[in-house]
Amino acid sequence: xxxxxxxxxxxxxxxxxRVTLRCSPRSGDLSVYWYQQSLDxxxxxxxxxxxxxxxxxxxxxxxxxxxxxPDLHSELNLSSxxxxxxxxxxxxSSARGLATGExxxxxGSRLTVL
Amino acid sequence: xxxxxxxxxxxxxxxxxxxxxNCAYSNSASDYFIWYKQESGxxxxxxxxxxxxxxxxxxxxxxxxxNKTVKHLSLQIAATQPGDSAVYxxxxxxxxxxxxxxxxxxxxxMVKP
Numbered sequence: 005x006x007x008x009x010x011x012x013x014x015x016x017x018x019x020x021x022r023v024t025l026r027c028s029p030r031s032g033d034l035s036v037y038w039y040q041q042s043l044d045x046x047x048x049x050x051x052x053x054x055x056x057x058x059x060x061x062x063x064x065x066x067x068x069x070x071x072x073x074p075d076l077h078s079e080l081n082l083s084s085x086x087x088x089x090x091x092x093x094x095x096x097s098s099a100r101g102l103a104t105g106e107x108x109x110x111x112g113s114r115l116t117v118l
Numbered sequence: 119x120x121x122x123x124x125x126x127x128x129x130x131x132x133x134x135x136x137x138x139x140n141c142a143y144s145n146s147a148s149d150y151f152i153w154y155k156q157e158s159g160x161x162x163x164x165x166x167x168x169x170x171x172x173x174x175x176x177x178x179x180x181x182x183x184x185n186k187t188v189k190h191l192s193l194q195i196a197a198t199q200p201g202d203s204a205v206y207x208x209x210x211x212x213x214x215x216x217x218x219x220x221x222x223x224x225x226x227x228m229v230k231p
Contacts, residue, residue, distance in 0.1 A: 006161065035217060047162070047207060047221040060218045094161050098217045106152070107219060109161030 007031065008110035010095050016116045022083040025113045029076055029097030035059070036078040037098070037107060038070055042091040053078055085117045126205060128226040137195040139225045141208030144189065148210035151184060152219065153193045156205045165193070165206075195227075203229045 007030035017023055029036050038050040049062035053072035064070075067085075072078040082089060092114050096107040131137045143151065149170050154162040168175040168182045168191075175182050181194040191208050205226050209219040 006163070008161075037218065039221075046223050047209075049218055049220065052218055060215060062218070096161075106164040106167065107162075107217060109163070111159070111161045 006108040006110060008095055008097050008108050010093075010110035010113050012113055013111065014114045014116075016118065017085060018118055019085055019087060021085050021117075022081065023085065023115065025080040025082070025093050025095075025115075027078045027080070027095030027097075027110060029078070029095075030099075030108050033097035033099050033108070034076065035098045036072055036076070037096040038064075038078070038080050039094040039096065039109075040091050041094060041112070042088075047094070050080070082115070085115075087117050090115055090117045126224045126226045128228060130228045130230060131198050133198060133200060133229050133231050135198055137193075137198045137202070137227060137229075139193045139195075139206045139227065141191040141193075141222050141225075142189060143191060143208070143210055143222070145210055145212070145220070146186075146189070147212055149213045150211040151182070151191050152209045152211065153180075153182060153191075154207045154209060154221075155202075156207065156224075158204070162207060198227075198229050200229050200231060203227055 009028040011026045034055045037052045040048045050064040051070050052060040056072050067083050070080045092112045094112045096109045098107050152167040153165040156162045166177045179196045183192045205224045207224045208222040
């Protein structure tokens with residue numbers, strides 16, 4: 005158990021809809037990262053938050069947005085969903101000042117868009 | 119987190135043999151190189167990392183080798199066990215970019231009993 009909690013574990017929805025994925029980082033971790041894992045793209049970095057502020061942005065679509073709340077949990081909002089958005093969405097967290105490459109990943113939210 | 123469907127190269131080894139998983143990287147400015155393991159139904163799990171100024175680092179049953187001349191990274195697993203069956207990802211990180219990791223495409227390791 006990494007200590008990172010993601011909900012829901014599975015989500016099935018239709019094209020055009022909007023969903024929200026939630027992540028609770030490890031206790032004390034200030035940084036939250038969102039990654040997308042699709043069948044043919046591997047793990048793609050979406051966005052990072054540190055203590056409530058956006059720190060880095062990757063290949064995140066304009067239809068997607070995220071935020072980190074004062075209690076440090078984070079939400080990833082996906083709107084106007086398309087079939088190609090079907091993927092696993094992972095949240096990871098890390099401690100402040102961590103110099104190594106260790107991120108702690110949750111077990112992911114599997115999104116299926118029909 | 120089911121990764122079975124990923125279209126990945128596969129390495130099949132006999133239980134007890136040593137495994138070598140390779141990764142090529144492109145960013146010479148990376149400060150750290152990291153290996154992650156992803157078991158079926160789970161998120162990626164940190165295995166070992168190596169700073170860019172090192173050539174070799176050993177952990178428990180694992181060794182990471184870094185060849186900066188040819189931009190090549192490898193993960194060696196000694197005495198491979200069935201529990202090592204998973205997808206292995208290499209990743210790289212630049213300190214100035216925070217802890218954001220850029221992942222490679224992954225290799226599926228299958229251990230035959």
